[in-house]
Amino acid sequence: MVVAFIFVLSALLMLASALVAVTSRNLVRAVMALVLVLFGNAVLFILLEAYFLAVAQVIIYIGAIAILIIFALMLTRHTGQEWGPAWNRAWPWAVLMAAGLAGGLLLVMRAWPMAGRMVEEAQVPADYTRQLGVALVSPQGFVVPFEVASVLLLAALIGAIYVAWGGRKVKGPYPTRSDEE
């Protein structure tokens, strides 16, 4: 009962703020709405008893990715400039495609017998986080995906520093579409 109430509350919050995030003209508002979506997701993880993932979600998404987006936003903005139109010219097609996607997914789900499934007897073990930690680094477990993810992160770190490095002489500004027209 309480679980269902919290679920509905956070699901509605997530969907509403997701809508704000993709429609708001003010991009800082959009990022804050995104933070709410991420937070709602963490709440759902707690309802799903994935405590480690819930906390990791808050640390990585809110603590790192949202902050990065904010910094990128502040660095790619002319001071005092308005944000400009929110959507491009093809937005009706985008609405159509998104609606089609949602409708298709929901239709598939209606036909699927597992959707009404409740939690079975198998519960999450009490020391699941500890077992997960062991599984992540054991050769019989998931050490390969773990290491691949680490290498990916390292590569991304070096790549990001290289791409954003401001040391070289920049040849721009290159022409944009407005210049051509």
Place this chain on the structure above:
Amino acid sequence: MVPLGWYLVVAALLFAIGAFGVLARKNAIAIFIGLEIMFNAALLNAVAFWRYLHPTQFDGTVFAIVILAVAAAEAAVGLAVFIAVYRRFGTVDADEITLLRG
């Protein structure tokens, strides 16, 4: 508890909203926000399936952890690219950057 389907419905709607953001937005960072929403929908699906189908196994959570790592890597590189693009073109509007168009 609530049935598995509820989580899947929320995830599907989130995914669709995120897809709309990716398709319709002009500003590259706004597109990125849509992308993150889609990532989260996938993450929610992975965790929900883990909890309802195999709560004693590790596949679902490891999948989610890898998604988190990929999202972090993608955010770092993507936003660095945006900053580099802004430095060269003076804008991050996806519609404006047409240098490669024939």
Place this chain on the structure above:
Amino acid sequence: MMEFLRNPAVLVEALRALFLGWGLSPMLTNLLLYILGGFALATGPMLWVIFLIWFERKVVGRFQDRLGPNRVGPYGLLQPIADVLKLITKEDIIPAGADKLMYWAAPILSVAGVLLLWPAIPLGLGIGGDLSVGVLFLIAAGAISTMAIFMAGWSSNNKYALLGALRTVAQLVSYEVPAVLVLLIPVMLSGSMSLQDIVKAQNVWYIVYAPLAALIFFIVSVAEVGRTPFDLLEAESEIIAGFHIEYSGMKFAMFFAGEFLHAFTIGILTAVFYLGGWRGPGAETFPVLGILYLWLKGFLVYFVVVWLRATFPRIRIDHMLNFSWKFLTPLALALVTVMAVVDKFVVGLGDWPRALAHLVVNLVLAFVTLHLVRAWARRYPRPKVAEPRPVARPEPQPASGD
């Protein structure tokens, strides 16, 4: 009464029996108990802040050769209450062009981010939080305070507020890296992420195991709170007051109370991670005594924070970032690696041999670090811009009359 001292859970059981006696359903009773617990956890620390404000003003005053507050009440003890009354009566200003929703939410979130730390803290044996992912939870709560500061800076529609917020966020994100690395050490030594288990594992306090780690954790925590010498987020002389420049009245007081509480909370956290938490003579049999011990230890660390505030000047922003990225992060990384390797060899020997082995490793590492820094400083001396100039020149004495 004796029963309560031995096992504080009887209080909860008594309350539960009381509520059930009123004819409430078990679920509602549970909900009510949770709400009451949350209320107590949120209100207690906030009330304690009133005392902290007086204490800090008094101590800083003494350090600066002043008396500090001494007019309202005995020893000026009621001064914070007078301050709050004054702040309540102040006009609540919302600047033009402000993002109202975010402007309102920011002070609340900034206090909430600090209060969120409390459920994870073990106050005594069996009292307080026992989260299985406690250490990560602390870091996650820090992420929320970071968001709050950005929201305050952005929504104020003020150049200085935004500048202050962005440099604050840069500082907090930079110091999060060594903080996480150094938190790994208690986790590694105790083999658990639950703070309760970390405290239970400290038969020998972890400051004996890893004094270097304790020092790094303390420095990083001070930076996370934004206390002097890391108070770049306020920096009155540069950006006026940083992110809360536009806030007035109670909203400003919320930021202020949040900062004071955070300073005390890092004292408590340092005590939990490195000073044995609630452990002390008799704390196992009388868990309530544990709260007192934890409070005393936390207060001691808090006093050092205040002491730092009264002693150090503010660090420059590039030095602040360099200090985190080029000094603390590599040092913390090296410390974690070396201690992990050493721990593999000594994990089976009792508490004291293990502690001594780690202590030696820590001291060697500290010595090597100091040596490297000294060599580096000798090799790249700071360019001298001008001769040192005395701040106050002695006045030429008039020739004594003859």
